[in-house]
Amino acid sequence: MTLYDQLPALVIAVLLFTAPITYMMRLHGFPWAVATLSVVTAFIISCSLAATVFNGETIIYEMGGWSAPYGIALHIDALSALMAMLITGASSAALIFGARSLADEVGEETAPAFFSAWQLCTAGLVGMVITGDAFNIFVFMEISSLSTYVLVSAGPDRRALIATYRYIVMGTIGATFYLIGVGFLYMVTGTLNTADLAARVGATENIRLVLVAAGFISVGLAVKAAVFPMHQWMPRAYTYAPNAVTVFIAAASTKVALYVLIRVDYAIFQNSIANHDIQLTLFLVPLGVLALFAGSLLAIYEKNLKTLLAYSSVSQIGYIALGIAMTSVAGLTGAIVHMFNHGLIKGGMFMAVACLAIRYRSVNIANLAGAGRAMPWTMAAFVIGGLGLIGVPLTPGFISKWYLVLAALEKGGAGAFLIAIILVSSLLAVIYVWKVIEVAYFKAPRANAVPVTQEAPLSMLIPTWIVVLLGIWFSIDTRMPVGMASRAAEILLGVK
């Protein structure tokens, strides 16, 4: 066995085992450096895993050599690898970007704990997407959640604590629901391995218990994914977390819950419960449609820029939910691509917001008058991100929308209704994005405001623009995201 064969385990190990080292670092700057090094390493490993599974292969890695139904197996296919890349990529970008702003917001005292929590959070999220064991998902979910609470509570504003508390309550409910569901499944089938579950659930006679399990799991994950109306924890958590933390969790964390939702519903239930696709559609389509409208409307009336973007995430998650609910290759491709694309877009936008925050000391939209002139590069990045939310061509949002509309077209009359909803909500995005643009470019700064004359530091601006340009790149050369997403969709639906 070479080291190369161990990569699936190493991607988590490199994060988990260096976290205690980070915690022991007491020298200024070292905790950040160790965390960054390990996260970037994990990113490189994820890319190499992605290259291996790019053409539709699956890696199955048995932990400790114990074979599948008894031991724990890691299961990496195109979907897992794409998500692992998104998570570790977002984590690396946010850390490198946050070198400056985190030093500002997180004190010297708490830095070691903070950065080791960051590593644990990344490890938990990556663990969730590469493990092939339903209970293991729960374990990693708890690792990532507990450490996310630490990260959010490190926000400089004391309201971060209340936001964290709400997050803990909702997050625990979600995770518990998931665990209850998995418990029922174990009761019925006697196994926890996802592949094994898929095979055995169909054979069981106690279908009612399986349905209850499916209900608990789907609702629990919907809470974790902030699917409307279970999104209540998200806007505050995003608003009061340190800026770099918002970049990371907005890009990656809700997407992972959606990933598990896709995994459980498609890999386990879809082939074993009769009419499961109809149930999934009836559950997710109404919530998705509501999310599109409610999220956008809340964003339109919001005054704080970070909260505005959080509400916009609520509506963007609605797109993903709709894509998942369509149970077709095009729909699932759209959903998966949008998880990746939205991660890129929102990550970039929250970076731009962090740049604004470091100069303006406030992210109330009204205070950002004149930002277009004072910080042209930052605002340009923000505008490009905003166009992505609208779904203008040459931005990643266009590609996602293309597949979602294509999927809806396959559905005939009901699809026409969905298309109308999708497009109307894109237009609502125009309103909340333009609201910010008009203030930043065309409003004169308030008379009593401290004039801002400096762009954000280059250490922040360069990562921001790298993310923005990557977004544009992946919307022109779509082979990687669309290729992996469509392969993942084909595997999940058993086509090909």
Add this chain to the structure above:
Amino acid sequence: MMPLPLSLPPSDLILMALVIPFVGAVLIALAGRWPNIREMVTLVTAVSLAVVVWSLIPVLQEGGRPELKLIEMLPGLSIAFKVEPLGMLFAALASLLWIVNSVYSIGYMRGNNEQNQTRFYVCFPIALMAAMGVAFSGNLLTLFILYEVLTISTYPLVAHKGDAATVRSARVYMGILLGTSIGLFLPAMIWTYSLAGTLDFTPGGILEGKIAEPLVGVLMLMYAFGIGKAALMPVHRWLPAAMVAPTPVSALLHAVAVVKAGVFTITKVFVYIFGIDFLFNQPSHKLIIWIACFTIVVSSFIALRQTNLKRLLAYSTIGQLSYIVLAAAVLKPLSEVGASMHMMAHGFGKITLFFAAGAIYVASKKTDITEMRGIGRRMPWTMAAFSVGALSMIGIPPTGGFISKWYILGGAIQDDNYIALATLVASTLLNAAYFLPFIFAAFLYEEDVKPKKDHGEAPWPMVLALTTTALLTFAFFLFHQPIADLEAQILVK
């Protein structure tokens, strides 16, 4: 008349037509601190773009259809360009007028002491790049992408002044153009793709046999209103709203590049996506004719009641654009040629009118036609050019508008389409009714109030520009035959 062709492969010329304005924009941004160098860059960029674009004409005349494929964006859908006569005409028109407009802009922006001139000069080449891209697109996806780039790059130009009223108008502009394109054009395009499996512009169309009534009508209406830049009623409101922009923007973009991109796209969709033979057998194509006729008549009545000169011209543009849509929708060979000819004729005429309106504003600060009695005595060159433009709008020889109207009428007669004929005649009278009294008043009456400042003509670059375009209007009347021959090729399968 043709410039010497650059000895480059045609596909390189296509790429250069996109790269040159982009590089120009970057250089203009860098030269922002030195206005003279900045304006020099604009002029050099405009001239080189025109040389490159016009060098493609001989290739087209010999029957060549140069192509350029950049990258596959979605499975089976590439960003690709293919030059055909209709797009060639549009690109040649826009690139030629950009030179004249650049000269004019220098006079206007300086004469008016406008703010943020660098932003203005940077956005202009980006908009032109998008227009070139629209003109040369090889498939609908590429066209759509550049159509949106055109919308977004012109937003800062419309909102240029930056005060509350301007920003409000710019919001209408952006809202309608983005709203129609994302709400209707995009789904229409994806629908077409799911039916035909391709979006390539193909002579004879790609939809024959793939879709039937009444869905053809639905799809056609989605295109007609989704392409908001064509300003069919009721999605025309963005055009009067765009008049808050500085006049060079109204002149080049909202009389030529942006609006022609709209009618160009509609014509292109009819000819290369639906296919005119297929569409002709679908009864629902009459719907577009009625909508265009309605727009022509109603916009002319609204224009009659305008007193702000630029708004009057905007409503006149709305009507003239619908001539082109009407001509395209009649689906007869003569009328398709007429549609393309009218793009050019209206372009020369309308840019002259806007140039004149801007010259009047810079010289006298007047915007209202009621204040302009007797102004022809102070600004004879400007008002003479204005009259030429107005005659071309009405369609009186020897101006360009006569030629294109001739073709469009010919097409309507081929089709025995009496509604179209009646509309064209009525609109000619209405055009005369709103232009001629104003021109008579400007030349024949005395000034009723003496202006605060004793002014003559506007700065010379402006007068030079508007005289040039007025002469182009005559030139089109005399030398249109090669263009008509070229455009006749669009119907060859």
